[in-house]
Amino acid sequence: CELIRDTIVVPEILFANREVLVQEWLDGKKLTEPGAASEQAGRVVKLLLNSYMVQFLETGYLHGDPHPGNFILMGDGRLGILDYGLMTEITADKRMSFIEFLMHLQAKEYRSCLSDLINLEFFPPALKEDKEALDIIVPTLATTLATLYEEGGDLKKKREMFAKQREEMKQAGKLDGLREKLQAISKKYAGAFRLPPYFTLILRAFGTLEGLGLKSDENFAIVKECFPYIARRLIVDDSFRMREALRSYLYKGRSRIAVSRIDELSSGFGTFTNLMKGSRSESAAAGGVRLDAAHAQGHDATTAATATAPTAPTLDSASREIAEVVFSPQGNFLQDLLIDEGVAAIDALSRATLLQLLRNLGPLALPLTLPLNFLLGGGNPQRILSREDKESLLVLRRIVQLVDASRSNSRTEAAETETTDILQTVQRLQRLQPLAQGLLPSITPGAASFAQRFARQLARRILLRLADDVERRASSALMMN
Numbered sequence: 028c029e030l031i032r033d034t035i036v037v038p039e040i041l042f043a044n045r046e047v048l049v050q051e052w053l054d055g056k057k058l059t060e061p062g063a064a065s066e067q068a069g070r071v072v073k074l075l076l077n078s079y080m081v082q083f084l085e086t087g088y089l090h091g092d093p094h095p096g097n098f099i100l101m102g103d104g105r106l107g108i109l110d111y112g113l114m115t116e117i118t119a120d121k122r123m124s125f126i127e128f129l130m131h132l133q134a135k136e137y138r139s140c141l142s143d144l145i146n147l148e149f150f151p152p153a154l155k156e157d158k159e160a161l162d163i164i165v166p167t168l169a170t171t172l173a174t175l176y177e178e179g180g181d182l183k184k185k186r187e188m189f190a191k192q193r194e195e196m197k198q199a200g201k202l203d204g205l206r207e208k209l210q211a212i213s214k215k216y217a218g219a220f221r222l223p224p225y226f227t228l229i230l231r232a233f234g235t236l237e238g239l240g241l242k243s244d245e246n247f248a249i250v251k252e253c254f255p256y257i258a259r260r261l262i263v264d265d266s267f268r269m270r271e272a273l274r275s276y277l278y279k280g281r282s283r284i285a286v287s288r289i290d291e292l293s294s295g296f297g298t299f300t301n302l303m304k305g306s307r308s309e310s311a312a313a314g315g316v317r318l319d320a321a322h323a324q325g326h327d328a329t330t331a332a333t334a335t336a337p338t339a340p341t342l343d344s345a346s347r348e349i350a351e352v353v354f355s356p357q358g359n360f361l362q363d364l365l366i367d368e369g370v371a372a373i374d375a376l377s378r379a380t381l382l383q384l385l386r387n388l389g390p391l392a393l394p395l396t397l398p399l400n401f402l403l404g405g406g407n408p409q410r411i412l413s414r415e416d417k418e419s420l421l422v423l424r425r426i427v428q429l430v431d432a433s434r435s436n437s438r439t440e441a442a443e444t445e446t447t448d449i450l451q452t453v454q455r456l457q458r459l460q461p462l463a464q465g466l467l468p469s470i471t472p473g474a475a476s477f478a479q480r481f482a483r484q485l486a487r488r489i490l491l492r493l494a495d496d497v498e499r500r501a502s503s504a505l506m507m508n
Contacts, residue, residue: 028086034303034310035078036099036107053109055101068243071098073252073314074106076236077303080256083229084126087117091228093235104307104316115228121147123268126260130272132176133254133291134279137169144168147226151219160215163208179248181241255302258295262361263352270360277364284368300345309343356476370484 042049056062058071075098082089090097091113099107117125128143141164144150154160174188196202213220222230233249240247261273277284277292301313311317353362 028081030081030085030303031078034074034105034315036101036105038107038109053099053101053107055099055107058095058098058100067317069240070311070314070316071100071106072236072240072243072247074302074310074316076240076249076252077256077299078106078108079232079236080253081303083117083232084122084256084260087119087122089115089117089229089232091115091232093232093239095239100316102318104310104318106316113228115225117225117229121225123266126257127268127272129250129253129257130261130276132172132250133257134276134288135173135177136275137172138165139275140172141165141168148223149221151216153219154216160212163205163212167205167209176248176250179241179244179246179251181245254291255295255299258292259299261292262296262349265359265361273360274364283371284364296349297343297345300348301343304348305344358476358480366481366484369481 036053038050038053040048040050075093079089079093090108090111092110097109099109101107124143124146128140128147131137131139131143141150141161142155145152145155154164170192174192175185193202196205237247237249240249240252261269261276277288279285279288298313301309302315303310305313307318352359353365355362
């Protein structure tokens with residue numbers, strides 16, 4: 028698979044018959060050997076887990092025996108996987124449902140998790156229409172999933188958390204009532220709540236990987252570690268179900284994108300792409316395996332030789348790939364969302380700039396304020412910016428900050444919510460020009476089409492906004508009369 032070609036090695040089969048199998052020799056150390064990856068066990072687990080996410084949810088063909096003796100850490104930082112005698116296949120529909128389930132877990136949308144578990148055959152389909160059962164199961168499921176996945180930790184820690192919750196419910200007099208209700212539901216759907224047969228090897232594989240993770244980090248949280256692949260899939264997969272999942276994740280039922288979700292999605296996409304598809308230095312920076320001394324020297328020498336000539340600012344693999352997605356000549360759903368958000372932000376930015384100009388002019392702004400009162404409907408210039416405008420500006424500012432490599436990370440959340448410093452946002456946009464030059468080879472084919480669509484939608488929005496403002500002003504005048 029192209030996604031893991033640069034980080035995972037499968038030994039080539041040289042000869043095979045019913046009695047003999049001869050495979051390519053992989054030069055490295057098995058993870059069971061003393062000292063193998065001992066100093067970077069967490070990095071090895073991160074690489075392994077992401078490679079298994081690709082097998083599980085991209086190809087649908089999963090290696091079902093991931094014990095340390097089946098992995099070889101090679102000197103160039105790649106991982107070899109051995110022993111393909113235990114494999115399992117996952118259908119495309121099930122893979123999509125697992126992606127939705129993990130996305131909803133990350134987003135803490137537990138009611139949606141219930142629908143996912145029905146699609147995955149853990150719960151009976153009839154449960155969707157059973158309101159009485161749902162009223163009991165959804166809160167219980169939310170508490171269970173939150174305990175299992177919101178924080179890291181091993182089984183002992185989870186048991187202690189469940190025991191504490193059970194004791195709290197007992198003290199509140201709720202435990203017996205809940206137990207009786209759940210028993211009634213179980214009796215009603217006898218035999219329907221089960222572990223699907225197809226899930227056995229999946230559970231074995233990821234249970235083993237979680238165990239490896241907990242050995243290197245007692246607070247290892249597998250859902251959090253799985254999310255980078257999910258983030259990438261949400262961005263690059265343009266299928267209908269992924270479009271719906273991306274919209275749900277970004278908007279949270281609101282009219283504008285949630286800024287926090289931009290952070291999570293961009294961080295996850297960058298981590299996975301640089302880890303699995305980036306250069307060795309990019310992979311190590313994203314949490315992957317560090318090179319040994321011999322390979323590191325060769326890599327550093329190559330990097331130094333390349334860096335002697337003046338070039339445009341360096342762009343990592345994630346930046347280049349996201350640019351190719353956003354400016355794809357064929358168009359895609361992410362492009363549609365960004366054009367919509369960009370148009371709203373530019374519209375809001377122009378209004379915010381006008382508002383700041385009026386503030387700076389003080390009494391001299393009167394000649395401008397009078398016609399604006401007529402067009403925009405009100406004596407208070409602050410009304411130029413609606414709540415949606417301010418949300419659009421926050422989205423624009425956050426996207427620019429994420430791309431701007433010179434941005435300081437020391438700002439407080441309160442400072443991030445300010446929308447009045449328009450000059451600062453414009454200056455950040457200007458600082459991105461050198462980065463844009465470095466992206467030109469990737470974005471040129473689709474940039475013209477993107478610009479045309481953007482301009483058409485911006486013009487349409489401005490005209491609709493003006494008509495809206497005039498109509499609102501006329502309505503206010505009629506009410507006053």
